[in-house]
Amino acid sequence: EELTPDRIKATMSAVDSAMIKANAATSKDWPTIGLDYGETRFSKLDKINTDNVKELGLAWSYNLESERGIEATPVVVDGIMYQTASWSVVHAIDARTGKKIWTFDPGVKREIGYKGCCDVVNRGVAIYKGKVFVGAYDGRLIALDAATGQKVWEKDTLIDHEHSYTITGAPRAFNGKVVIGQGGAEYGARGYITAYDTETGNQLWRWFTIPGDPSKPFEDESMAAAAKTWDPSTKYWINGGGGTPWDTITYDPDLNMVYLGTGNGAPWNRKIRSPSGGDNLYLASIVALNADTGKYIWHYQETPGDHWDYTSTQPMILADITIDGAPRKVILHAPKNGFFFVIDRTNGKFISAKNFVDVNWATGYDANGRPIEVPAARGDDPYDAVPGPYGAHNWHPMSFNPQTGLVYLPAQNIPVNLTPEKNFVNNAPTPGKFGGVTAWNLGFALNATPPKAPAFGRLLAWDPVQQKEVWRIEHASPWNGGTLTTAGNLVFQGTADGRFVAYDARNGKMLWETPTGTGVVAAPSTYMIDGVQYVSIAVGWGGVYGLAARATELRTPGTIYTFAVGAKAKLPEFVKYQTEGLLQGVKYDPKDVPEGTALYVAACATCHGVPGVDRGGNIRNLGYVPAEEITKLKDIVFNGPFRDRGMPDFTGKLKEEDVVKIQAFIQATADAIRPKK
């Protein structure tokens, strides 16, 4: 059957809240990024199961022509797939054949790449009544005709273009509304979410996550209440204060609520943001809003007075489970802070929290749902916070299998040491201030003292009722992909070291794997076409950890792989990671190294990592590039050739003599780690 525009239009026009709810009974399609409004990523399909999963073969692959992180889950309805790639490019694909139907590039200006903290990624589309919605990196929400990829409307969702706002998250669509948040809290930004009319793009409601300037009227009572938990003496609203809801937004059709996870404080360091303390509502919280009006209903703050970039934006799961003999409507959540939360979603009441990895900022939660903090975690001395700011769990989606009762959770630690910044100045390009030249405002120096905490990445099977680990897989590296679980008793996960793996959901036994040609960070999906069950995964190394680090020697462009039992297509040729040997021969004056270090930290480190020590991710490590490029660094730094990949133009931000000092630091660092003969 041919996928004519009329046929696609007919299929996609039928995708609405009722269809998404009804599909949950069979899981035939995968109509939203998380499969269903509960975001369970549990498929009832069982044609692929523990018996035959070893016969999975490649049905087709599709080149996304992308060199940066791929974070979106493939959305599939009746054999038509929508996938986003880096730079917010949308691909529509015939899932029977893997052939392109259309692509849409919103034309994000590549030179604004550096305005987002964490790679030029996108976490996927929403479909509603014949339209595909995508949040573009530059802050536009765009509605496309699902059949043709033509733009129907677009809205600039940003309240100002002074703060460094970007969009990386997927929109959420329900009942004629499409809702989107944004990122930017590392730079300083004030978070909010906005609902638009799916047909017209008209704004329907907006809710800010934190209060603004208290000398102006508060937007609503929830802001007036929140303002009491902030210290106004620092005029935190000038920098923004944070709370950007950059990922999870969930719709609950039973309770007609929208739940959002809010982000970290800006700056991270609470002593700078709100020196007299305070919870700083609604940072690092789950908040419930009325889905029709956007009015605040309840909140639960997972990390009061956030100080460590402990966002609560991680994908949540809505589940109905039995606790102490009683059925409860809950939210299951594993935010960055390392605790697994079970929250009553009818009223936001805390049920339980238990750490799922070792943590050193709190010893647990009291009966009221407040953390029992370790005082040194907010001290004036350098602190090796565990989890670090990359989180014990980041945006990589978890899944919940009601058959096993287990949540499959990509857990990790990436060590980072935090040293409180003494003389913080907002937006100052101060040498030594991490990301200072590109307007980061953390209030901490990172790794000025080398961290000692261990790095790890693991897949955890977690029992949310008992609040305990049931089994685990230790991976080679942190930063592994999101998970899918199925009625075939399977868990699927891609890995940082470039594999796509199926495990037995009951015990973690590895049943099947395939190489993927690059690290995997996204989560897979599964669906039926003509009686055949398929599993698809979009691969492409990246995201914040993937900028400067990697765990494979392969760097195949972003690719979608689709697997079925007995399929026999060939994997594409994999591409080797191109890297030079350790940098050698750049002339420099050793006297320049200390200042060069401080300048490098302020201008280069957020994306390029530490020269020679980090190995490079989807952005090259400057300790492993041709000496020629470092010798001519100023030609790259000032209006250089990599602006079309998102590198900033440092004209006016660095001086020529600064670049000479940065060259000195890069070569000296490479020399320092070179093995002595």
Ligand SMILES: O=C(O)c1cc(C(=O)O)c2c(n1)C(=O)C(=O)c1cc(C(=O)O)[nH]c1-2
């Ligand atoms: O505070 C923010 O506004 C914000 C935004 C984003 C983003 O939009 O991607 C990330 C983060 N924070 C963040 O803390 C983080 O660890 C992170 C990882 C990623 C990613 O895509 O790999 N994005 C983000």
Ligand SMILES: [Ca+2]
């Ligand atoms: Ca953040």
